[in-house]
Amino acid sequence: MDSLFTDKTSILGKGAFGLVVRGKYLGDPVAVKTTLPNAEVSYFKALLSELKVMAYIGSHPNVVHFIGAVTNRIKERIVYVIVELSPLGNLESFLKSHRTTYVNFVVNNKIVKTELPYVNVIKRVTTLDFVNWCHQIASGMEYLSKKKVLMKL
Numbered sequence: 001m002d003s004l005f006t007d008k009t010s011i012l013g014k015g016a017f018g019l020v021v022r023g024k025y026l027g028d029p030v031a032v033k034t035t036l037p038n039a040e041v042s043y044f045k046a047l048l049s050e051l052k053v054m055a056y057i058g059s060h061p062n063v064v065h066f067i068g069a070v071t072n073r074i075k076e077r078i079v080y081v082i083v084e085l086s087p088l089g090n091l092e093s094f095l096k097s098h099r100t101t102y103v104n105f106v107v108n109n110k111i112v113k114t115e116l117p118y119v120n121v122i123k124r125v126t127t128l129d130f131v132n133w134c135h136q137i138a139s140g141m142e143y144l145s146k147k148k149v150l151m152k153l
C-alpha cells in the first residue's frame, strides 16, 4: 500500500491532502481513496465520515458502489476506502474534454435531431446523453435524499 504514494501511473485524483488511485480487488478494478501522510487530522476525520456514510448508503445503480475499507492501521491515521472504479473519471472533466465534439439536438427549444447518422463511428456526446445522465443523477440523488432522512449525520 505504501507504493500508493510513489506510483504516479495509477493516480486518479490528488489534492493537497487526499489521494485516489486505481487498484484491484478480487481481480476487478477499483478506486482506492486515502489521505496523504502529511494530511491534517481534519482531512482524516472527513475521510472517516465519508466511509461511515458510504457504508450506510447501500447499493443503487446510480451511486458509486462502496466495496470496503482497510482499517487495520487506523491508529496511525491510515485508512483506505475502496469503491467501484468509474472508468471515465469525474463527470466535469469528461464534459470539458468532450465540449468540442458535442452534438446539440435542440435549437430554439425544438428537437431538431434524435440520433446521429450511422456513419459516426466515434462516440460523440449528444443532447440525448445529457437527458439520460440527468435522469441517472436525479435517480441517484433521490435515493440519497431518502437515505439522508433516515441517517443522523
Ligand SMILES: Nc1ncnc2c1ncn2[C@@H]1O[C@H](COP(=O)(O)OP(=O)(O)OP(=O)(O)O)[C@@H](O)[C@H]1O
Residues within 6 Å of the ligand: 012, 013, 014, 018, 020, 031, 033, 064, 083, 084, 085, 086, 087, 089, 090
Ligand atoms: N470511483 C472513482 N473512479 C474513478 N475516479 C475517481 C473515483 N473517485 C474519485 N476519482 C477521481 O479522483 C478525484 C478526487 O476524488 P474525491 O473523491 O477526492 O473528490 P470528489 O468528491 O470526486 O470531488 P471533490 O474534489 O469536488 O470533492 C475525482 O475528481 C476523480 O477524478
